[in-house]
Amino acid sequence: NAGVTQTPKFQVLKTGQSMTLQCAQDMNHNSMYWYRQDPGMGLRLIYYSASEGTTDKGEVPNGYNVSRLNKREFSLRLESAAPSQTSVYFCASSEPGVLWYGYTFGSGTRLTVV
C-alpha cells in the first residue's frame, strides 16, 4: 500500500548514543516533515523539507539533524541522545497543490533514551 514508512518502530538508546530514524514515502510527494509527539503537547515540528535538496528548522530543532537523501527519503539523526528526546517521532509527507489532502503520516517511532 502507498504511504509513509518509518523504521525502526521502537528503539532504546543510552544517553550519548547516536541513531538515525529513517523515513520513506512512495507517493512522489515533494514535502516531508519530522514531528515529535509528547503527552499534552500535541505534535511539534522538528525539521521539514519543502522539496528535494532543501531542509529547514521547525519549532524544536535543537539536538537533531536531517538529511533529504532523495525525493523519497528523509532521515532524522540524533547525534548525542538525551533523556529529553524520549518521545514518539512521526514522519509525514505532502504535495501542496490543487488536490490538497493534507499530510500523510507514518506509524511512528517510539524512542526511549535512558
Place this chain on the structure above:
Amino acid sequence: AQSVTQPDIHITVSEGASLELRCNYSYGATPYLFWYVQSPGQGLQLLLKYFSGDTLVQGIKGFEAEFKRSQSSFNLRKPSVHWSDAAEYFCAVQETSGSRLTFGEGTQLTVNP
C-alpha cells in the same frame, strides 16, 4: 503566527451519545483547517478538512465539523459515538497549502459502554 487550542484534554462519553470536540485557532485570514485521529500505537489519520466554501464539512467515520469565522472555531461533531471512536483527536491549522501544519494539544476521547 498561527496557533491552535483544544480546550478539552480529556472527554468521556457513553456509547451512542453525541460528541463535540472543540478547536479554536488564531490566524488573521481564513486558514486551512484539519481534524486528525490517532488510535493507540498508530499514526495520524485525516478525518476531514476545510479550505473554503460550505462551512459544514463531512468526513470519514460519520464525523463532521463546522467552521465558524466569527468564533475562530472548527469544532468536530458526531451524532452517535461508537466504542471504536475512542482515540486521540488533533485539530490542525495551515496558512496555505504549502506552509507548515500546526497542531493543537489533542483531546483524548474515552467511550464508556
